[in-house]
Structures are given as C-alpha cells and as structure tokens.
Amino acid sequence: MSSESGGLLGWALRSAVLITILGGGAYFVATGLGLDLAALVKDRKAAPAATARRPAPPAGHAGDRTYVLPANDKGQFWVTARVNDTDVRFMVDTGATDVVLDRSAAEAAGLRPRRHEFTRPYRTPNGTVYAAPVTLREVRIGPIELRDVPAVVNEVDMGGMALLGMGFLKRLEGFESRRDRLILKW
Numbered sequence: 001m002s003s004e005s006g007g008l009l010g011w012a013l014r015s016a017v018l019i020t021i022l023g024g025g026a027y028f029v030a031t032g033l034g035l036d037l038a039a040l041v042k043d044r045k046a047a048p049a050a051t052a053r054r055p056a057p058p059a060g061h062a063g064d065r066t067y068v069l070p071a072n073d074k075g076q077f078w079v080t081a082r083v084n085d086t087d088v089r090f091m092v093d094t095g096a097t098d099v100v101l102d103r104s105a106a107e108a109a110g111l112r113p114r115r116h117e118f119t120r121p122y123r124t125p126n127g128t129v130y131a132a133p134v135t136l137r138e139v140r141i142g143p144i145e146l147r148d149v150p151a152v153v154n155e156v157d158m159g160g161m162a163l164l165g166m167g168f169l170k171r172l173e174g175f176e177s178r179r180d181r182l183i184l185k186w
Contacts, residue, residue, distance in 0.1 A: 065173070067142045071180040079164065082140035084109040088162050092182060094175075096165030099136065099151035102158035106134065111153060118155045130155050139168060144186045146171055 077092040113132030131152035173185040
C-alpha cells in the first residue's frame with residue numbers, strides 16, 4: 001500500500017457513498033469524483049441556470065448518434081432529463097452505480113414508493129441508508145430515449161438533486177469525457 005494514496009482505507013473512503021448533514025438536510029452524493037458537497041449544493045441552489053443549461057444537439061451528419069453535455073465552471077455535467085413526462089435535473093455521476101432520485105423528484109415522476117419498499121441498503125461511512133428500487137418508464141435526454149431504466153428512490157432528501165449514474169450510462173453505446181464536454185453515444 002502506498003502512503004501517498006492513503007492505502008486501502010483512503011481508496012474506500014474516496015469511493016464510498018456519503019451522507020452528509022448540511023443546514024439540517026441530508027444529501028446523498030457519490031464521493032468517487034472528489035466532489036465538494038457544500039459547493040455542489042450551493043451551486044445547485046444558488047445558480048441553477050449557470051449549472052443547468054441545456055445544450056443544443058451537436059452539429060453532425062445524418063446518423064451521428066451523439067449528444068454533447070457541456071461542463072459547468074466546476075467541471076460537473078448537469079442535464080435536464082424527461083423522466084416519465086416530468087423534467088428532472090440530474091448531475092451525471094460515473095461514480096454512482098444507480099440512477100438516484102430523491103422523494104420529491106420521484107413523486108413528480110409519478111413514483112411513490114411505500115415505506116416497506118425501501119429495502120436496498122447502501123453502506124456509507126456514516127451508516128446504512130435505504131433506497132426503494134423502481135423502474136423509470138422512460139428517460140429522455142435530447143434525442144436519447146431509454147425505456148425501463150432501473151433506478152432507486154433515496155429515503156433521505158437530496159436537496160432537489162438527482163444522480164444519473166451507471167444504471168443509465170451503461171445502457172448507451174458509450175460515453176466519454178473530453179475536456180469540458182461529456183459525449184453520450186447511443
């Protein structure tokens with residue numbers, strides 16, 4: 001183990017899912033990207049227009065099946081997706097295994113899991129939290145449309161934030177990050 005990297009424990013903590021209490025609310029965020037949670041929540045609440053701009057589809061020849069998301073000034077990729085006929089703001093998170101909605105986003109999309117459905121445990125440095133497995137009838141991002149997308153509804157409030165994790169991304173043909181762009185291929 002290298003002392004520079006913090007060894008196995010350091011890796012586990014950097015790769016874990018963390019619940020942090022900020023201003024009385026609990027936020028569920030993957031830390032694998034080295035996110036500054038306080039800045040992320042502040043950016044999301046203070047200036048959604050700056051971090052939430054919806055890009056136009058890229059210019060390309062017929063049959064070009066790519067869609068480009070620009071990074072915000074923090075290097076994060078935000079996108080508004082149409083989930084079950086409702087707009088939901090997502091932060092794209094390749095470190096998140098699942099697509100994660102908080103209860104308010106889930107309710108807006110017509111999903112209302114009951115208390116007994118929160119059965120999927122997520123072990124975090126702050127303890128175990130539970131989420132309810134759900135299936136999103138459709139998720140649309142620009143011209144990309146996926147049906148029957150597995151997701152979870154988090155039991156704790158995420159401050160109006162949702163995570164677009166690998167449950168969505170792995171169903172694409174591919175994706176890649178280039179400088180300040182995330183390129184989705186389907």
